[in-house]
Amino acid sequence: MGTKCKIAVLGSPAVGKSALVVRFLTKRFIWEYDPTLEFTYPCSCQVDDEPVAMEILDTAGQVESNQTNFEGTVRWADAFILVFSVTDRHTFKQISILKNQIDEIKRSKNVSCVIIGNKIDLEHQRQVGTAEAERMAADCATAYFETSACDGSPEIDEAFHEVYREVKRRRYLDSRGGRRRSSAQQVRHVLNNFLTKIHT
C-alpha cells in the first residue's frame, strides 16, 4: 500500500501539466488532451526503495480563475508541482503568484512544492533562462527541474519523487514539533502537581 501523498499539479493553461502527469504514469507522451478535464490518478511507486501511494491531481489550466475550486484543490493537496513553459514568460511569472496564493491558503511558508520548467525540447523558442528560473525557485525555497514531457527526461520522475521527499521531511519535522509540545505539556503537568503539593 505505502505512505499516502496527495499531489496537485498546477500552472497556466497549455504548459504541459497533463503531458507531464501522463509521462510520469505511463512513460509515454500523448499529444492531445481535453483541456477542460480534471483528473485524479492513483499511482503506486517506489521513492528511495519506499512504497508510496500517490494521488495525483492534474488540474485544468483555468483552475486559478475559479477561486472556490482552487482553494479546495490547495486544501486537498499535501504537495504541489508548479509547472510553467520555458517558451512562455507569462506562464513563468504566474509561478510566484501561484506560490503566494498557496502559502496564503495553507497559512504556511513551509508548503511542500517543486517547480518545473517544461518544453525544453523547444530550445529555439526559449523565453526563460535556467539561471533566472533557478533564482525564482530559490526565492520560493523550492527545488527546480527542467523537463520535456515530449522527450521524457528523467527529471520528470525526479520532480515527483522530490516533492514526496519534501512531504516526508515536513511530516517528520511536524511530528518532532508535536512531540516537543507534548513533552512541554508533560513538564507543565509535573510542575503543577509539584506546586499543588507544596501549597497543600
Ligand SMILES: Nc1nc2c(ncn2[C@@H]2O[C@H](COP(=O)(O)OP(=O)(O)OP(=O)(O)O)[C@@H](O)[C@H]2O)c(=O)[nH]1
Ligand atoms: N514540444 C513540447 N510540447 C509539449 C510538451 N508538453 C506538452 N506539450 C504540448 O503542449 C500542449 C499542451 O499540453 P497539455 O499537457 O495539454 O498542457 P496542460 O498544461 O495540461 O493544459 P491545460 O489542460 O489547458 O491546462 C499540447 O499540445 C502538448 O502536446 C513538451 O515538453 N514539449
